[in-house]
Amino acid sequence: MDYAPAKFHKSARELAEPGGAFAYTPEHQAKFDANVKCYPPDQRRSAILFALYLAQRQQGYVTAAAMRHVAEQIGCTPAEVEDVVSYYTMFFTKPVGTYVLNVCRTLSCALRGAERVTAALSAELGITPGETDPTGTFTLIEVECLGACDRAPVVMVNDDWHECLAPEDVRRLVEDLRTRGPAALTGCHLHKEKAAEATS
Ligand code: FES
Structure with a gap:
């Protein structure tokens, strides 16, 4: 009897970088301890997103060592933490730029020109989605x-929403981040500026 050769599908999933020893700073530990108290003692794992957010805040991305630390804090396995990390696009397992530009590509934003916003950001930064510029300042991704x-269209820069963004706004946004740094992250400022312009 002829047997067809077995076909194996290689998973595209990559192992997380091991990273050096990781533990929360005292400040982040205090924040975690305060947050986890919001949940019943038998539901500590409900704090997993906040726990990962703190880890990423601390070192810029989430290494395997950080996942183990989060697992200890939460009371689950590192594999369960990795499942959460791999599900959410806001968690990174490799180094990213100082500013991560997340361009929404879902329907409302797509209909309002998100593709053109992505193209304008690509041209301004000289990178394509998924890349970080050579200076390590900007990472561009589609989410x-x-x-x-x-x-719409919306671009989230780190934790900061920039709304009603047109392709011609992109240069100003990038320049603002280059010149003013974190001070440019004030929350939804383009929407507010446009609203102010409309009423003036
Ligand atoms: S489709 Fe909802 S924010 Fe872009």
Whole structure:
């Protein structure tokens, strides 16, 4: 009897970088301890997103060592932590730029020109989605709905929403980040500026 050769599908999943020893700073440990108290003692794992957010805040991305630390804090296995990390696009397992530009590509933003915003950012930064510029300042990625569909197109810069963004706004956004740094991250400022312009 002829047997067809077995076909194996190689998973595209990559192992997380091991990273050096990791533990929360005292400040982050205090924040975690305060947050986890919001949940019943038998549901500590409900704090997993906040625990990972703190780890990423601390070292810029989440290494395997950080996942083990989070697992200890939460009371679950490192594999369960890795499942969460690999599900959410806001967690990074490799180094990223100082500013991560997340362009929403879901329907409302797509209909309002998100592709042109991505193209304008690519041209301004000289990188394509998924890349970091050579200076390590900007990473450009495309993500799914950011929950501000009524103000499409939306670009989230780190934790900061920039809404109603047109391709011609991109240069100003990038220049603002280059010249003012974190001070440029003031929350939804383009929407506010445009609203102010409309009423002036
Ligand atoms: S579709 Fe872009 S924020 Fe919802």
